[in-house]
Amino acid sequence: MPYARPTLTDLRQLVVQDIQNGGIPGVVTLMRFSVLWVIAMAQAGLAHLHYGYLDWISKQAVPWTATDEDLEAWGALKSIYRKEAARATGAIAFTISSDADIPVGTAIVAGGVDVVTTADSVISGTTATVSCAASEAGASGNVALGAVATLSSPIAGVQTTGTVAIAFTGGADDEEDDNLRDRIMAAYAKGGENGSSADYVSWAEAVSGVTRAWVNPLGAGAGTVVVYVMLDSARSADSGFPQGTDGAASAESRYQAATGDQLLVANAIYTKRPVTALVIVCSPVAQTVNFVVSDLGNDNTSDNQASITAALQDMFRRLSAPGGTIHPNYWNEAIAAIGLDQFNVTSPSVPVSASSTGSMPVLGTIEFAS
Template sequence: MPYATPTLSALRQQVAQDIAANLPGGDGMLRFSNLGVMAAAQAAMAYGHYDYISFVARQATPYTATGEFLQGWGALKGVFIKPATAASGSATFPGQIGQPLPAGTLVNRGDGQQYTVTGGGVVSLAGTVTVPITAIADPAGLVGAAGNSPAGTLLSLAQSVPGIQAAGSAATALTGGADLEGDEPYRARVLSAFQSTPQGGAQNDYITWATAVPGVSRAWCAPSGFGPGTVVVYVMLDGAESANGGFPVGSNGVSQFDLGPGGVPRGVVATGDQLIVANAIAPLQPVTALVYVVAPISNSVPFTIKGVPVASQAAVSLAIAGVFFQYGQPGGSIPLQLIWSAIATVSGVSDFIVVSPSGADITSPTGYLPVLGPITWQ
């Protein structure tokens, strides 16, 4: 049974009663008496002590610890908070043929977000130059997702460059930006590390290694996914790749450091997000395992729902999406009963029917991750 911390009012009353009991004729309840002031001050100090002890108790276990104390618990298991990462991609600017756009040039987005050109380029015969750009890091190291932008986003040069027009656009989606990991997702990884002892290559180990990569929010492991001796790790970057529905941007494959005889990679080398994850797993994986990092394929599941008021439809959509996020996995199934239960909890929904999909489960083929498709309201 939890300890009930006394309120400040209860402490004041207790001190006043103690004064009255031990000092005949002294009334500790009088507002402006010396005894009343002393009673209020002592009660406030005692309340502060209770509050501090409560704080210490919360930090005494990773289940309730916060901030640096939670990070201290994580460090005991080698689980560290994911830092913020900057978005990157490429931008295109028109200009005069042969004119250079040097590295280090600053690029602005309409809302003030700045990027820097990381590799110079020269205007081609097509009259444009395409250069790689990276979002300028937040000085405090807290924010990175703000730099993500879809392809086609309007950009402009922050300073004039001879022969280059100021107005340009994102040639590719600017992706990979992620904020500093919050306490709750970090706590989930810390608790998982305490609950799951590393086995040197068990399924949970691959999930732990993958989700430790900045930007990776979910991961699944499929033993022998591409045949004996292989391990397939599916990853999602729900925040860093929100412009792509959370699906990784890159190609599937193995780490560039997973080398076989002659120093040649043992499989097709991944690119983009998949390569970042594969390279992070490579020094941790068993030497005999051939690890492929793979992006799940979207399995859009449409719905037809009857009886939901218009005012509640947006909330119902979020509830269904939450079920897909929590229970969906590549090649897995989601009991339809979970969908019904989630809809039933939405305020304003009293009577409804999920017309389709029907049956017991929502199943996905191997490698396909179920996501919420369009909803037809009846």
Template sequence: MPYPRKTLSSLQASVWNDIVSSNVVRGLSLLSRSVLRPLSWAFANLAWSNDDYIAWCFRQSVPWTAEAENLDAWAALRGIYKKDAMAASGLVLFTGCAPGTELAAGTAIMRADGVSYTTSDLAIAGGGGPLFAPVVCDTNGASGNCDGGIAFVLLTAVDGMPSSGVSSGPITGGADIEQEADFRTRMLKAYASRDGGGRQDDYVEWATAVAGVTRAWCNPNGAGIGSVVLYFMLDDAQAAHAGFPQGGNGVASADPRYVTATGDQLTVANAIRVSQPVTALVVVCAPLPFPIDVILSDLAPSTSGQLSAMQSALGDLYVRNGSPLGSVISQSAIEEALLSTGASFTLISPSGPISVPLGYLPVTGAMGGK
């Protein structure tokens, strides 16, 4: 049974009672200005502080309640380390350049919304005039990610090339530092599992150790015998795309047996390459969205706020129950999620369970009424 720790007020009352019962005051109550009263408060505070420190030490002595550097130490025993914030990187395209124009490494480039980047290597314009400049965001975090076609501008003019360009494809790889709750969850899963050399759970553990990856699924032999198809999501780093990775599916850059991945998929493929079995063909893929439309009747209250709350409840349901390995979302689960928002309605569609095919994740679709 749990140990009933005393409160500060109960400790103070206990000290007062001890003083009275010890006959120091001849069985009389303490006077309001008695010197023993502040002394009893001081002793009670000291005892309470000692109890608090012992309770803190107990919390640090087990991995599921340890905090800060103690949590890091427990996780390190299982080879789990907190994911640092990562900077986004990609290519910025400048067209209409004079052939042979050079853009030096370390050149400052700014995105249209004010986020700053720096070129990571020398770029030289080709014969047709395009110049592809590799850039890295100056600030670590998911804010450095962006879509292809976003406007960029040079902060210092360079002869032979225009000052404005656009991102050539998505700029990816940016991720915020891992939150302690997510870090603890990964650590506890590692303690609960056994070490392996390529089990299904191992691939999930390797993938979720990559900065920005929040969920992962492993499909053994998904691309044929001897292959592993690994799906993953970036719920925070790619929140602008509903968490779906941005890039091309494929394998690590060091594996010549299949098409090389790009963008977020390449980041994950390269990261797990050092841990995976040497003979496995690991294809890293982004799930595809599978929208589920909902039709209601007699909705009350029928307000935009209520509809937004329902969309959020469905989104939470799909995150908890969805899987790109094939999943079924029952009609009753959808109805329960909608009822949790406090609304009254009649669910017209879906009228039965929804089967989500392999490679897809359920997402909220259109919500209408009759």
């Protein structure tokens, strides 16, 4: 059974009892503010700190409870490293007059995000397009296509406002301990790498921003491996779906190159895959599933509706997969866990299967009724 760590109160009582029960000859009681009482409290406090340090050591001694740099050290033994925050990149178009130019290093605000140009502008007619990168790393740097961009300082011949011509993608936050620990434990559980399906999932999820991945061996014919990915945090505004086009790595000559998020994953896998494998990285195709939840009675409140929505979203995130099937007991169990007095899922009433190999059931609309 687990070791029961004594509390500070327990330690104080133990030290006082030791003193009163013969620890110091002639002392049978302690005055609250006596010197011995103060020493007893100080000793108990020091012992409590020692117990705390030993408790921390025990957690760092194994990968399933280790944290921070100690967790990273356990991961390094399996070549699993924390995914660092990444800067988003994209392009912005401005209307210009004459032969005006936007030089490299120009500061711009795109969709509320500070970005900086990484190359001189490319001019076509009256439009100047500049490649840019977010000033700070993180998922907040991802900016949607068409967002308004503004020059931080005016440039002669260049209209002050422009639009995002290529969506900013690739921005991701530092990986949290829980996600890193899951990948580390999976690495210890499966052993070495040999190009198995689990290896492709691990290689994909090691890319900054990727939270889920699935593999379809021979998905595009003999010799191919199709990898589907989701970026639930970095692409939360897009329901977690990657932004870009499906394809292979930029160095792969046998297939068209991917773009955006898919290209980042494809390039990362390219150097690790078995040498003959043609890896194609794809975004799942959203297949919305609409729900009708009835017979809620007095539980048909806004708070309960929000809880039902959150439960179904969590269920789809945990159990849905490209080409997969969601069964009625999945959504019934998810809603029942909320603790409602009664409910009935009127629709759907049968298992929901993906319409194609790349389709993935996702939550659509929810209609509530008392």
